[in-house]
Amino acid sequence: MSWKIDPAHAQITFSARHMMIMNVRGHFEKFSGEVYFDEQNPALSTVEVQIEAASLNTNEPQRDSHLKSPDFLDVENYPFILFQCKRVEAGDDRHGRIIGDLTIRDVTREVVLETEYLGKSQSPWGMTSAGFSAHTRFNRKDWGLTWNVALETGGVLVGDEINIHIELEIIKQAEAEPELEAEMA
Secondary structure: OEEEEEEEEEEEEEEEEEOOOEEEEEEEOOEEEEEEOOOOOHHHOEEEEEEEHHHEEOOOHHHHHHHHOOOOOOOOOOOEEEEEEEEEEEOOOOEEEEEEEEEEOOEEEEEEEEEEEEEEEEOOOOOEEEEEEEEEEEEHHHHOOOOOOEOOOOOEOEOOEEEEEEEEEEEEOOOOOHHHHHHHO
């Protein structure tokens, strides 16, 4: 069954160490994606997400400009961050893993999203929604994001480890009528 991401009820957030002493958090304001969610056999599910890199927001304009620059995401030359599911490993009724390719600045590496299924519900308007929470962690240098500054006190300005947290509500899409599909063929 085809589902679409509900952008009004979804978040992609990230965090990284600053000066080795605190976590700086941010989020992406614009992203879209499609999900094929097989409720009977979750291992057959897939997901594709496209994130607009320039929609990055850490609530600090100077830092955001630097993160969008060629030192980091280089949004002028690489406007999108992409995730393409390769497979889903079902765990118990609520937990699983989504293994897929994450592409940043034309570098693609495999990541594992530890995922929790939060349930399914029908809205007052008759739409069926499902909720998921997921997280992963990776080293930004694996994607060529190597800019940094050494600190006089030891350590570096920007930590290498990036934490990603995703809260996602998806909406079940109506299936096409068989007669309509035949007419369009």
